[in-house]
Every structure is written in structure tokens, then in C-alpha cells.
Amino acid sequence: MHRHSLEHDGIILSFLDAGGDGKPLIALHGHWMGASDFSVLAEDLAPDWRVIALDQRGFGETDHAVPHSMTAYVSDVIALLDHLSITEQVPVLGHSFGGIVAYHLAAAHPDRISAMVIEDIGVNIQDDSTPYVADWGGTFRLREDLEERLGPRLAPYLQNSIHRVAEGWALNFDPTEFLVSEQATNGDHWTIWLQSQCPALVVSGSESRICDAAELRSMAEQRAGTTFAQLDAGHSVHIDAPKEFVNLLRQFLKD
Template sequence: MRRHSFERDGVVFSFLDAGGDGKPLLALHGHWMGASDFTEVADDLSPEWRVIALDQRGFGETDHGAAHHMAAYVGDAVALLAHLAIAAPVPVLGHSFGGIVAYHLAAAHPERVSAMIIEDIGVNIQDDSTPFVTHWSGTFRLRETLEDRLGPRLAPYLQRSIRRTKDGWTLNFDPAEFLLSEQATNGDHWNVWLQSRCPALVLSGSESRVCDRAELQAMAERRDGTEFARLEAGHSIHIDARPEFVERLRQFLDKQHP
């Protein structure tokens, strides 16, 4: 995947594009993560699919400090597709935070979304990670010190969110800004989820500590044209069980885009 950039309303966005002649698929990452987390998935789906992954505002190599609200996240995704001159509707893969943006995008811009893959995120979001992430702030002389702060459970998933600066090691997002994004995505999203009409696949990680399986199953049961699948994985299914994730993704996409 090659890295590119574009500007929207004074904010410079970074994104990865697999390129090629494959059908485009938009990928939206979860909180604490970035576009680079989809690199291996993009390789697996090539050449049939051209994965385009956005560093959402405040994360990765995209500008930090911009306003955080749902309309902005949705507008950023639309702006990326417009920047690439992609006019036809595309499937959207959203992990966690990215999944919330994906179903809001499908509801607000049905002409942009041909199908949704929602990876381990529900529609009744009430999170407060303040006690958990505040001690991640700052720059650390040793990478190992920052990894110790993240803890043994999360550090393996945030390897691509750690970057080197002249003063040491830090995260490529500000924990305080992440909390603003978390607040912006909290709420009851049931009505938005039920507004869209495109086919959808809801994926649940069997060992996820983030989502309730019953809620994810209810999302599929209450919405027409929606499938549900449970894979042996934690919250980041595309990392924990990538081969099974990609196979399930291909099965779904092949039905929608033969």
C-alpha cells in the first residue's frame, strides 16, 4: 500500500491505497489504531479488491487537533472518495470506531455505500476510557517504557501506533484527543443503524471485551439484509484471526459484488 494525502477544510488527511485495478473497498480503523492496521488484509484481498484505508482525524499521520463529531467523520470519508474520483458506491469495512462511522456513512450517504462490514462494534455505545489511557500521554525515552504503560494485553495491537521522535517514543495519537473522539461516538445509534438499506455483515469476536454478542446478533436480526458471524478472536478480529476474517469477508463481498 502506498501512502497519500489530501486536504479538507484545512485538515490534512493521510491514507493508504493498495492501487491496482481491483474493486475499491474503504477501510476505517478503530480507536488507537490507523490505516496501516489493514495492510495485511489489503494484501490478502488483492488483486480482486483495492483497499483504501484512511487515517481518521486525530490518528496516524492525519492532522491532530481538529473538531471531533460524527458529521466530520462521515464528511472525511466522503471527501476521500471524492478526492479519488470514486463515484460508484463501495463496500465499507469498519472496525470498532470505524464501524460506527461506517453505519453513519451508510445512513447519511446511501449512494456512497454498497455494503457494510461491521467488525465487533455495537450500536449502544457508553464508554469512558479516562482512567485507562491518561497515563499513556507523553514521550518516553525507551520504547519498552511506553509498551509497559500500554500493558501486555494491548501493546501487541498498538505496535503500529508507536512512533519515534527526536525525544523518544510516543503514540501517534493524543490520549486526550482520543477521549474527545470517544465522547463523540458515545450514544444510542440504533435508529441510524436501521436507516440504511445496503447489505451488511456484522462480525463478533468470541473473546471480545468490548462488545456484547447478544447486541451484535440483535443488530443482524432487526435489520433486513444483514448477516451475523462469530469468529474465534478478540476485539480486533482482522488481527487475531486474519485468515478466517478474510475468508468470511470474501464470501460476503463475492455475493454483493460478483
């Protein structure tokens, strides 16, 4: 995947584009993560699909210290599509935070979205990650020091979010800004979820500590044209079960 950028809403958005002649697929990452977490998925879906993954505002190589709101997140994706001159309807894959953006995007812009894959995120979001991230900020002399602070359960999923700075190692997002983003996505999103009409796939990780599988199954049951699937994985299903996730994605997109 190759990295590119564009300017929108006074900020610089960074994104990765697999390129090629495949059909475009927009990928939106979860909190704490970034576009680079879809690199393996992009390789596995090529050459049929051209994965385009956005570093959402405040994360990765996109500008930080910017306004956060659901309207802003959705507008960033539309700006990306416009920048790439993609006018046809495209599918969108959203993991966690990205999944919330994805179903808001499908509801607000049905003319741009052909289908959506919602990866391990529900519609009743009441998160407070302050206890987890309160001491993640700043610079650590050794990379191992930062990984130890993240803890053995989370550090493996945040490898792409750790980067080298002049004084040592740091996360490529500000934990304080992340908490602002978390508040922007909290709330009851059932009405938005039910507004869109495109086909949808809701994917649950059987070992997820973030989502209630019963809620995800209910999302599929209450929305027309929606399928539920569960894979043996944690919250980051596309990372924990890459082959199974790709097979599931290919089958859904083919249908």
C-alpha cells in the same frame, strides 16, 4: 500500500491505498489504531480488492487537534472518495470506532455505499476509557517503557501506533484528544443503524472484551439484509483471525 494525503475541512487527511485494478474497498480503523493496521488485510484481498484505508482525524498521520463529530468523520470519508474520483457505490469495512462511522456513512450517503462490514462494535455506545489512557501521553525514553505502560494485553495491538520522536517514543495520537473522539461517538445509534438499506455483515470476536455478542446478533436480526458471524478472536478480529476474516469478507462481498 502507498501513503497519500489530501486537504479537507482545513485539515490534512492521510490514507493508504493498495492501488491496482481491484474493486475499491474503504477501511476505517478503530480508536487507538490507524490505516496501517489494514496492511495485511490489503495483501490478502489483492488483487481482487483495492483496499483504501483512512487515518481518521486525530489519528495516525492525519492532522491532530481538530474538531471531532460524527458529521466530520463521515464528511472525511466522502472527501476521500471524491479525491479519488470514486463515484460508484463501494463497500466499507469499519472496525470498532470505524464501524460506527461506517453505519452513519451508509445512512447519510446510501448512493455511495454498496455494503458494510461492521467489525465488533455495537450501536449502544457508552464508553469511558479515561482509566486506560490517562497515563499514556507524553514521550518515553525507550520504546519498551511505552509498551510497558500500555500493558501486555494492549501493546501488541498498538505496535503501529507507536512512533519515534526526537526525545524517544510516543503514540501517534494524543490520549486526551482520543477521549474527545470517544465522547463524539458515544450514544444510542439504533435509529441510524436501521436507516440504511445496503447489505451488511456484523462480525463478532468470541473473546472480545469490548462488545456484547448478544447485542451484535440483535443488530443483524433487527435489520433486513444483515448477516451475523462470530470468529474465534478478540476485539480486533481482522488481526486475531486474519485468514478466517478474509474468507468471511470474500464470501460476503461475493454474495
